[in-house]
Structure formats: structure tokens, C-alpha cells
Amino acid sequence: MSTSLTAAPSAVRAPHRYGLALAVVVAGQTMILVDEMIVNIALPGMSTDLSLGPVALSWVINAYLLTYGGLLLLGGRAGDILGRRKVFLTGVALFSLACLARGLATEPWMLITARAVQGVGAALTAPCVLALIVSMFAEGPLRRRAIAVYTAVGGLGAALGLLLAGTVTSASSWRWVLMLNVPVGLLVLLAAPFVVRETPPHPGRFDVAGALSSALGVAALVWALSAVGSEGWRDATVQLLVAAGLALIAVFVFVERRARQPIVVPRLFADRDRVCAYLAVLLVQGSQIGQLFFLTQFLQQGLGYSPMQAALAFLPVTATLLALAGVVVKLQPRIGARPLVVLGAVMLIGSNLLLSRLDLDTRYPTDVLPALLLLGAGIALGTIPATVLGTSGVNDDETGSASSVITATTTLGASLALAVLVTVMTAASTRAATTPPVGLPAEAVPGYAFLHGMSAAFVAGAVFAVATLLVALFIRRRPVARR
Template identity: 35%
Template sequence: MLATLCATMFMAMLDNVIVNNALPRIGQELHSGVSGLQWVVEGYSLVYAALLLTGGTLGDRYGRRRVFLTGLAVFTAGSAAAALSGSTGTLIAARMLQGLGAALLTPGSLSILRHVFTDEKERAGAVGLWSGVSALGLAVGPVLGGPIVDAFGWAAVFWINVPIGVAGLLLAARVLPEFATRAKRLDLPGQALSALGFGALVYALIEGPTRGWTDPRVLALASVATLALPAFVAVEARSADPMLDLHFFRDRVLTGAAVSGFMISFGMFGAAFFLPLLMQDVMGWSPSDAGLAGLPMTAMIVVAAPLSSALTSRHGPRLPLVTGLALCATALGALSLYGADARYPQYVWVLLTMGLGMGMTFTPVSITIMQRVDPARAGMASATLNTLREIGGVIGVAVLGAVLSSRLATTLTESLQRLGAPAELGRHLQGAAPGSTAALPAPVHDAVNAAFIDALHLALRCGGAALAAAALLVALLLRPDRSATPSPVTGRPAPQPEAEAETETEAETAHR
């Protein structure tokens, strides 16, 4: 049972990031612009984030095993459809189907583990292994994606899921037990408003630079998002059984953890989307080289995770979270100093810094949930923070992509005017991925590459500034407070960030 659940979670997490190194090839073969490639990534993440909490509710209501198997079947079918896609639109639809499957199987996977392993020690080991395998999928995805694309083409990053999914279905049907269901009301208004609000916001941000910010469709969807998202918050605040429990955010320590998770995904997912385009389309690297270039970052994540756990147990979450955010902000800002002629040894220190910063933030968020929330509500808290992480990645790719696309269009138009190129060519190339212009005359191709690098530098600086602001906000939210006030989430005196080292906490016990 443990092997089945770990393997399927590894597959779902791997698929979240393995596609990044395939994006340049997808853009070249399917003739996708930057906005189309954004939707290939965003389609999966948006549906996954929007339905993650709903997946947990459906498992409680209709049976965790049944919903898990349904999710695994949908994910496997979506992977096959993505591999067979012959157009950008078909690929985006298949990625959304994958996101739906992942949202159904992820909550059920952890719930089944918690019920199967009844012994506290065994459960801690099982959940730890499950979490480690999930994190491993995120860490090795970019490294595996490059060689797979080089050897078998971009479709192989989706085909790899099919045999794993089929084997997982056969094993899960035999070994996973079913558990008693319990009546739980579906939060249909909250679900509808969240999907509508976030979907409209992401669409407006992605299509705005290409269509124009005054385009009627972009303005209409921006207006929908402006109305739907506040309405979602209002509905969740009044609901007796909300999809997103806003009571968690009355606790400033939990709020600080949520801000950290959201902003790390905002900055890092945005950077992870654009860097393969820079390395492969502009700098001429192969997918394998681009994937292996991330090994130092992956290694630092592995090193930093246990370090951050020890720091959190001794000093509370403030030090590792603020340090991690600051390091990531520094790394994004530093990346904007290097252009197409930079050599790998010059900026490998930036990748090490980024990996260290990311590794410092992962574990403290989970430990904070264990310390601040009643065990009965820990599942809801974990799902809430995981949803915010996914939404952070969705918004990060959309916002930084909007910055990049807008600057790219402006700079490219000016460069082509200086070259005397016709205005129709400039309009055609706005939003084009750099790799799609290789067949054009050398001056035009060089102008596209230069404009892309300039726009990427601006997007990276904006991401770095946002992470620096988040580091300051988290430092203020987690400031030391020696007075023990009752936690609004648990109802009992809450441990304060700097006072947690005085006695052994639940987090220290779980860490050992």
C-alpha cells in the first residue's frame, strides 16, 4: 500500500515540473507563443489548485479509495492525451485533465495513509516517506525532463506517466482498503467563485500583453476576477463548512507561514517557467544540459531541508523562513545580471543560493501547522496551505509572464523599427517564443533574443522585489512576543516563535 501511494504521488509531483524543460521543444513543434506555453503550465496548476480542497471533501463523502482510483485513472488518461496532442489547445485541455486527476488523488493518498497506519510511530515514518518521495518528484523533475526530451521528444515527459499510472491502478485496486464515508456538505458556492475568480484573473494576466490591456475580453475577465474573488472570501467567511477556512489567518504565525509558501511558489515557479526558454532558445543549450544545470540547486534543497527543520525546532519558524525568502530574492535579482554570453561557472553560485533559500522554507511551514493547529484540523490546515502554494505558482507565472510579455512587445517593436522591418512582422512576433524565430534573418532573430533577455531581466527583478517585500512582512508577522495569548485556531495558549525552544514541542518529537 505504501509503495503504491508513494509511486503515484511521485508521478503527480513530477508532472508538476518535468514539463518545464520540454517547453522550448513544444513551442517549436506546435508553434506556441509565450502565452500558449504559459497555459500549458498554468492549465495543470490552475485546475489542481482550484479543486484540491474539493478532492478531499469528495473523498470524505464518497470514499477515499474510490475517489483516489478515479483521480489516478483521470490523470493517466490526461497524460496519454497530452502525449498525443497535435496542437497547443489540445495539449492545454489535456493538461487541465491531468490537473483534475491530481486534485482527486492527492488528498486521498494522505488520508489513506493516516488510516492504514494506526500505530503512531509507523504512521510518522510512512507519512515522512510519502512526503519525501513527493518532494523528490518536485526536485528531480527538471533534471529528468531534459535527457528524456533529448532522447525521445517532448511527448515522452507525458508518456512516462502512463505505465506508472496503469500499474498503480492495478495495484491500488487490489491492496487499498475502503473506509467508512461521512456526510460532508460540498461548498459549491465557494468552489464556483474560486474557480471563476482565479481562472478569470489568470486569463487576463496571460492574454493581456498579447491582446492588449484595453481589449474588451481582457477587461471583462479582469472585472469578473475583481468581483468574484472578494465574493469568494465573503462566502467562505460565512460558510459553516467552508472550502477555505479563513479562521487560520487570525493566527499571525500561520499567516506568516502561508505568506511564505505562497510567495516562494510565486517567485520560483515564475523563474522555473522562463529559464528553460533562456537556456535552450537563446543560449543554445540542449534540454539535457538545461536539466543538469539545475543539479546544484536540487542538491542545496536536500541539504537545507534538515537544516531548516533543526533551526525551526530550536528557534521557531521566523529565522529559516525570513532567511529563505531573502536568499531567493537575492538569487532572482542576481540572475538578472547575466545575459546570453554568461558562462555557467559565473552564475552557478546563484543556483546554489536559490536552492538553499527554497530548502529553508519547505519544512518550517509544515512544522508550524503541527505546532499551531489542533490535530483534528491539521488536515484542513495542510490542504489550505498547499492550495495557497499552488495558487502562488499560478499567479507567479501569470504576473511575471505579463511583465515579461509587455516589456518584450515594447522593446521588440522599437528594435524592429530601427531595423526598418515592416510593422506587420512586429505584430506577428509579439509574444513569440525565441526558438520560433530561428528561421528569420539574423538581425531579426538577434533582436528577438535581445528583447527577450531584457524582458526576462525585468521580470526577475520584479520577482526578487516581491520576495524581498514578503521577507519583511514575514519578519514582522513572526516577531517575538513573550505574552502567551490563546490561539484563535486551537483555543489554547499558542507557542510564540522565539519561545518554542524552551521546551520540547510536537515538532521536535516528529522531527526525531
Template identity: 35%
Template structure:
């Protein structure tokens, strides 16, 4: 007979410390991925002037990243599951750092756009690997809730920090440092995960579903590209043509995934109602967060006349409130359960956007922006924490990577739709307003915020109708992987 001895107290304490250090480095990687979705935005005018880039080509500096990230996230999640999540993380961190270095050193537009596409490609492997490693490191209980609170708040913090850091670097150093800054961040995350995180990967068959890979990549890529082209008008062939192609390819993808033996996306991951609620909430929250923040910063810079760095500083209240709210939400999540905060958070988000509909050319930051930023931070903090938990709750450990990819893909596609739709709305409302330029722009931004409020409101009924997991199961009090439901 053999007897299994418990770990000595020193060993148990060391494991606990290692787990929390792992969270730091994994969250840092996620921060970098989200940061790069916005850090270049404020640098675009100066970058365009220095490199002689045309207006049409300028859009590809942003689009190339979003397109590669959205197209390959599902494949990245499966590679992480099959190849090894730690190995995938280290490879992706290295690739992301090298692509960032290439972007900072670029001398021609094609070099810069290629570097952005490579950043997106490696981010598509890095993001799901990081979230999957977090899921394995924190399998359940209150510690998992705290870990996911930190990780969940990164989406909002990273987007806002990208604006702040991008403005600072552009104003005081060079737009090239919007790329170079990723190199030390990636290096710290890589070394930390290499030393602190154990390898994990899926067992059993590790065959890739190549038809599914092709349909998912082209389908998601077509959707992102179509939404991005909406600035040319929704009636333009390059808009509706790619969107329809993307929808058709994703429908074919679902059919294929039902039939193949080793699917890229096991439909059980997306079809469970609580996780489905998380993916839908991620999609809508991405539209509000990424699209909304873009136009908030347009108003602060163009209408109120703030310099890029000062505009970034002006967005800090939202970030601070989001972090505080996420911490409070995580602490009380075992008692509240996921439904209440996911349903209440959108009310604060919608209230923020409705407040912003009152923006005027002669408005002020303290009156028109600050209250809305505080409300938005509260709403995002309430939504992101349970959303990240739900997206991975009860997922088989072999599917952790692809589930992580799906929640990231949902937010990315939502953000692309938000930017595209809101850009079209702003352009139409500005043109219809006439009058003084700043008045017309303010009217355009006001129309955008009405639409953003509508997107935010939709999250609440999704939470109320689909989330039915019990508080005890969600908090880790039960051992079953199958969510208990309230009848």
C-alpha cells in the same frame, strides 16, 4: 476488565516500514502532479509544428492544465475528506493515467487540450488527497518533519525534473512521451497506496457547500485565466476583466463561508496566523519557482543555445542542492523552529535572482547561471520544508484534505501570476531595449529576475511577523493541537 496489549515488536516494525513506504508512493504522486506543470513546456515548439497548432491555441496546452487544477483544488480537497482520501487517491490516479494516455494519443488540438484539462481536474483531487494521507500517516514528532521534508522538496524537484525529462523525451523519443510517462508513474503510486495506506475520512456531516463550490471554482478559475491572458497586456479586457471577476467571486466566497453551516473551506483553516503565513509563502514561492524557472530555461536555450535535454541537465544543480538542503533543514527543524528557515530561505532566493539580473548575450553558464541555481536550491529547500509543515500543523483531521488543497492552490495561483507578470515584464523590457535580438532578450530576462527577487524578499517579513509557533509545539513535544505562541 480488558487490557490493551502493545503491538508485538514485529508488528510495530512492520507498521513503521509501511508508513515510510506510504511516503514513497504519496511523494511519487505529488511528483507527477508538479512534473506535469512543466514537462510539456520544452515540447511545445515541436508539438505545435507536428499538430499544426496556432500560437494562440498553443498557450492552451499549458493553460488548460493550470486552469482546471486551480479551479477545482478546494473541491478536490473536500471530496477527499468526505469520500475517503485513499479512495479519492486511487480514483484520481486512475483518471490522471487515462487522461495522460489520451493526451499522448491525441490527433487534433482539441483532443490534446481536453486531455490537459482532464489531467488538471484529476490532479485537483490527487494532490490534496496525497498530502492529507501523509498528514494522517505522520501525525507528529520528528518522523513527521522528515516526511514533510521529502514531500516539501518535491515541488522544486518536480518542476526542475519536468524540464529535464521533457527535454530528453522531446529530443530523443517523442513529445507524446511527455504524456505517456505518467501512466507507469500513476500505476506504481496507485498500487503502492492501495497496499500500504489505510483509509481515512472526515467524520460527522459530509454535506457539500455547493454555493461555495461554484464561487471557488469560478473565482480561482477566473484568476488563473486572467493572469494567463496577461501576455496580451494588462489593459486587455480578457486580462483585467477576469482578474476582477475572480477577486469579486473570492470575496463573495469568504462571505458565504462565514454563513453556511458546512463550508467548503472552514475559515479557521486559513485564518490561523501560522498557517496563513504558510499559504502566503506558498503563493510567493510559487511565483518565483514556476515563473523564474521558465525564464531561466528560456535564457539557457535561446541565448546560450543549449538543446532542450542539455538545458534540462543544466538545471540539475538546483535540484540536487534543494534535496540536500531540504534534508538538512528537516533534521534541524525541531531545534530551529519554522520561523528562521522560512525567513532566511527567501534571502538566498532573492540573491539567486539578483545574480541572474546580470545575464548577458555573451554570458556563460558557469558564470551567469550555476551560482544562481545553487543559491536558489538552498533557498527553496529552506522554505518548502517548514512551509508544508506549517500549512497542515494543528489542522483538525477532518480538514486535512481542504488544508492540503489550499497550500497547493496558493502555489498554483502564485505560479500563474508569476508566469503572466514575468511574461509581460520580459516583453516590455525586450521591446524597450532595441539593439541586437539576443541583447534585447537578455535585457528582458534581466528585468524579470529583478521582479522575481522582489517576490522572494516579501516572504521574509511574512515569516517574521506571522509565524509565532513555539519550537516545542512545532516539533511535536506537546500534545496540544493549538499552537503555543511566543509573546
């Protein structure tokens, strides 16, 4: 049996107005990425106006994560069976309506419910974005360029979200911030039917047992990981959720191996390179998410940056990512994915280690900027080739499943990595606070502990990058492509 699946024969090799179609599809992904940033900026305003306590405020985040993470695999399979454009537009519509509803919410339950619905919309949209790209562009240069754009928009969306949130929050209410995506969603809904071709539906039935076990298992793990930062790994609820999540995932694997039409096609994991690509996408999250999470706090709390200044400080990451995307696209067919992912992992190791040396005397041009340039380059080299590899050689009726695996590993990788990094930081900060240097003033101890914990978290991020490098070494070498 061949380890590579047959490429989709119906893929369009030169779609009419493919640039506009790509822009519309990627706009759906941008909505999700921008929203993840603006919600964090709006949390203080929500807490004040709706009298949200710590528990309710945490559910503003968790309600979205549970439905989003739990339904990703189902969203990808729904696109395969029902038609990817149809499911994509359904997701965008739900996401946009939920954005409007949460901005108009007058009670905590209304806000939390809207966030849960928003997660459902995102779970239908995200896997169909990548699946539509793979369906529109046949394997080759066009698809690699499209995936490069898809990946670059990730960095651009994060930066844009910070800038928009900082600007709108300074000028108006948090409610307007939460409704920023509504007009974008309307534009996507109006334009997509005219420029994005529908993929042919593939008759089949939904794997109910697989959908339930995967949704509940992933939701339990995401819930546990989101609670680790505040409760710690020793909390009984966290341990129970982790055990339940792992047990349900085991049930999911058992069901999928016996299902006639599984929600995730087992053949996707028969190819060693594709499995390595999935692992690389998962692990690389740990080497980058800590830099975005902790460095944002350090710039504002440690160096006194405003939210707008902190957002601008991250623009070099986006610029580097955009600049290298085209280079990666040209190099991959010539030298293969392995050397690119290895080089990206090395850059992410260097970026984390540079940031682990930050202190209150840090200067942005000499201490922070070089690390951010390495971060942008590492994301481009580590993510684009792995995404291309993970979606190559897939049958047309399995594109949504393959895309949902990529999206799910990205989401789970980010949640798992952030939980691990927060735990590392908390432990290191606690040790530093209990044993500060002799003569350090009491008012300086919290800052010293934060720096010590942040440094430990960046070292842990470098460990994730090392793991990415090791996984990349198992990707098979590819012969140099001929013209």
C-alpha cells in the same frame, strides 16, 4: 478561543511500511510535476502534427490550468468527506487515462478535452497527497521529514521532467512523451491499496455554493493570468476576467462565513502563523518561477545549450534542495520556522540579483551555478518550514481543506507571479528595443532587449523574495524544543 487547532488524534505515529507508503503517495505528486515540464517540450510537435494555431495551442495549456486551479479546493474537501485514499486514486486514474488519451489524440478537440480531464485528475490528486502525508504521520519529526521529501520531490520532478522530455523527444515522437506518466499511474494504482491506509470518511455534505464560486473565481483568475503574457494587462478580456474572478472570490468568502460545512474551514485562518505560512508559500513562487522560466530560455537561446544540457544545468538546484531538506527538518523544532523562512528569502534575493547580471559573456561555473545553489537552498528553507507550519495543528476532518489551501496558494502564486514577471520583462524589453545603445548592430537588438527584460524580471523576482521575508517576520517566535 485557541488559535491552534487540535492535532489529529487518529494520526498514525509509526505506520507499518511508512517509507513505501510515502513513496507511493509522493509518486502521484511527481506525475503532476513531471507532466508540467514534458507538455512544454512537446508543444512544437503537437502544433505541427495536429495543425494547432496559436489560439488552439494556448488552450492546450489553459484547459488544464482552468480545471486544475478551479477544482483544487473541492478536491481537498472531497478527500475529507469521502476518504483521502479513495479520492487520491480516483484522481490518479483520471490523470493517467487523460495522459493516454492525449497521446492518442488525432484532432485538436480531443487533445484539449483530454487536458481538461487531466486537470480534474490533478485537482483530486494534489491536495490528497499532502493530506495523506499529514494523516499518516503525527506532528513531529516523522511528519517534518515526510513533508521535506514531498517538497524535495518538487525540485526532483521538475528536473526529471526536463531530462525525460529531452531524451524521449530526441529519440521518438511527442506522443510517447505525453504517455510517459501512464505506467507510473498504473503502478500507483496497483500499489496504493496495499501500502496506503484509507483515512476514515467524515460524514458531511458538499458546500455547492462555495465549490462553484471558488471553482469559477479561481478559474477566471487563472485564465486571466495565463492570457496576460500574450495580451497584456490592458486587454479588455483580461480585465473582465480579473474583475469576475475577484467578485466570485468575494462571494466565496461571504458564503464560507455562513456555510454549515464550508469547503474551506474559516478556523484555518484564525491562526496568525498559519496565515503567514500560506502567504509565504504564495509569495515564494514569484522568487523562483522566474528563474526556471527565463533562465531555461537564456541557456538555450543565449548560450546555445541543447534542451538536455539546459536540463542538466538545473540539477544543482535539486541536489541542494535534497541535501538541505534533512537539515531543515532538524532545525525547525529547535529554532522555529521564522528564521528558516527569513534565511531562505535572503538566499532567494541573492539568487535573483546574481542572475540579473547575466550577459552573453556569462560562464556557467562562475555566474550561473552560484545562483542555482542559492535557489535550491532558498526553496528548501523557504518552503518546507512554511508547509509544515501551514498543516500543523489541524483537526483530522480538516486536513484535506488545509492541504488544498497550500496547493491552491502554490498554483495561484505561480500563475500570478509568472504573469507579473512576463509583464515586467515585456515592458523592459520594449523600452530597450526602442532605445538601443548607439552603434549596436540591428541584428543584435533583439538579444540586447531580451537580456534587458530578463534582468528586470529577475529584479522583480527579488522583490517577491523581499515580500516573503517581510511576511516571515510576522511569524511568532517558538521556544527551543526540548528533548
